[in-house]
Amino acid sequence: MKPTPYRNFKESTRHLFRVYTMIPFSILIVLFLAFTIMNGRLNLTQKTTEAAQSISQSISGVYRQYDEEIHRMAESPTVINYVSSHLGSEQVYSEFYDFNNRQKIKSIFHIVNTDGVFLASSAPADALYSNFAFGNLIHRIEQRPGDTLTEMNSFRYSHDRDTSYTFGKAIVKDQQTIGYIIYQLYESDIQKVIFEQNNEIALITDEHNTIIATTSNVTKGVLNKFNPKVDNKGHVLLNGGKYYKYSKRIPGTPIQVITLNSYKSEQYTYYTVSFFVLAASLLLWVLIQFLANKMSARNSESIDKLIHALAQLREGNFNGYVDIQTNDEFQILGNEYNVMLDRLKELIEKNKELSELRTIIEVKQLQSQFHPHFIFNVLETLRYAIKIDANQAQEIVLILSRLLRYSIGHDRSVQLKNDMNYVRDYLKLQQIRFNDRLDYRITVADETLDVYVPKLLLQPIIENAIKYGYENQSDVLIEINIYTSAGKLILEVRDNGQGMSKERLQGVKQILQSQTNTTQHIGLYNVHRRLVLLYGEASGIHIDSTQGTGTCVVLTIPYEWSEYHV
Known part of the structure; x- marks a missing residue:
């Protein structure tokens, strides 16, 4: 039968040190990567959500201020008197500019009478007289004189400045519409408000998904609509990239705020962390190899000496003493082994002297038989106990020391109680070796404890x-x-x-x-x-x-x- 290959103690120690070091380290790496992935996803979600909430708060404030202001101006006696008599324009303009200068989002102001004549305007309105879209805007305000019209529409003024959102309301006197007041908000100012430092793309749309303003033109679709493609995981697909989207409708308004952040930033974080983990792993592996070699060499030296001495003993060399100076259980074991060699040599000399007595010779030969394989088995058990349970390793060394001390004594006969103590120690070692798969029960009558019996x-x-x-x-x-x-x-x-x-x-x-x-x-x-x-x-x-x-x-x-x- 092919012999079972054994790994020497030095290699076993080095191997186990690497294994038991890499296991917790691998677990930490997995946990670290899992945490990084979860944290990156949470950060992406959080910054997208926070950006939408911040923009929503700002736009909500602007919307409320313009809604309140257009109501006030439409009912203002100054404005009604100006539309009726064309007097007091300075006061009307003063009130508009006082309001407009306080706003984050600036606007263009118009007052138009029912004949479509511009009575007041903060920007040249010549192009609007023939503008079909503006005419339709006046018509929609006229149809709902009691409501404020708010809608997305785009008009271009001088210096290529565009407006993208309009507030409009009828001016009523004595239950008759006498004119219209209109505020048109600059698109560039809206873009400044929705721009967030920690957010990639932001846009606001009306209830029909028409884009009012956006920080990136890649969001604009057909007819200025925001209708992006979405994969089966809910990721928005824009310009070849995947984005996480968060939408928030502003209460009491037809406006919806949408924020988008690309997953690429998250992937860059993963790549950076992975590279760091790889570099740290390589460095740690080199360090583990170095420490494993140092530790195994130090711990295996004593075992190697004992095994070498036992191998010499098996070959009949009774001068194979061991020199172990470690101040631990190995030194005790080595000293006891040396004492055992001395006693064995003494027994051999005595056997030679008694060679003429056949019966005594046979008894001495049988008594002096020694079984190194038992010590080999115990040392094998001890090798693994050192790495797993230091207390059990100490117990093994102490028990083995007692067994060796007892087995090399000069007495040919001993009291039964002493021999049974040896038996208990021997069975205890075997029980440790077989991992509690060995059980024993010992019953000794009290009157037999002091009698003498042949040793072992x-x-x-x-x-x-x-x-x-x-x-x-x-x-x-x-x-x-x-x-x-x-x-x-x-x-x-x-x-x-x-x-x-x-x-x-x-x-x-x-x-x-x-x-x-x-x-x-x-x-x-x-x-x-x-x-x-x-x-x-x-x-x-x-x-x-x-x-x-x-x-x-x-x-x-x-x-x-x-x-x-x-």
């Missing part, structure tokens, strides 16, 4: 329960029950794994009963042989297993013997 007695049994318990299932429960019965110390280890078939169970029992073992199943065999060598043939291991239910391993030791060192 249950270790291979528990390893087997974990190793084979996860076959075809994701959760494992291990139950340990220790008690006395009929003068014997009973240690039960039960799991809820898949169990063994009858044939496999029979094969395991045959291995346990043999004097030599040439198979790969050495865990249970070593424990059984150790008990047989120390306590006799009546002691050892008994296995019960049912396929699909689980396995129970029972260790039996003479209780009276277990009170003493073995």
